[in-house]
Amino acid sequence: MDAIEDVGPFFHGTKAQLMVGDLLSAGFRSNYRPEVVMNHIYFTALLxxxxxxxxxxxxxxxxxxxxxxxxxxxxxxxxxxDKKFPGNPTRSYRSSAPLRVAEEIIDWPRLTPEALQEWRDRLAALRADGRDEIIN
Structure with a gap:
């Protein structure tokens, strides 16, 4: 893996209820492609x-x-x-090593129901077009 200079803080979004100190690891099914078992755990520096x-x-x-x-x-x-945003402006990362939960963020920006539906529609369109390989 290439060395990354980003020092965070880093965040992970999920529907799992976790505790401080828990480890998130690879080896589980993808949130977006359930037929795929992930070799990495994904995270971002953007809340x-x-x-x-x-x-x-x-x-x-x-x-x-x-x-x-x-x-x-x-x-x-x-x-x-490599596929969508060269230069990583989304500050999205992956690791084969676990992530340790440091804290739950309570006050984070939520999507409106309309914006959330737009994202779901985009993902469905990618799947329908057979282009869902670009989704984790």
Whole structure:
């Protein structure tokens, strides 16, 4: 993995209820492509990006955002930086090492129901066009 200079803070969005000290690790099914088991755990340095991931995560639980600390090396998320946003303006990363939960972020920017539906529609269109390989 290439060395990354971003020092965070870093965030992870999910619908899982976690505790400070919990470790998030690879090896689980993708939020966006459930047929894929992930080799990496994904995170971002943008609170809004983690919020979007939390909102779009499958399930009926409440979306949650956590500040996380990488426990090992990490790299730019190639699904975003190579295919959509060269230079990584989304500050999206992935690691094969676990992330440690440092705290739950309570006050994060939520999407309006309309904006959330627009994102869901975009993802559905990518899947329908067979272009969902660019989604984690």
């Amino acid at each position: 809004s990006g983690a919020g979007l991931a939390a909102e779009l995560a499958p399930g009926h639980r409440e979306p949650r955002v956590y500040r996380v600390e990488p426990t090992g090396e990490f790299e730019d998320d190639p699904n975003v930086t």
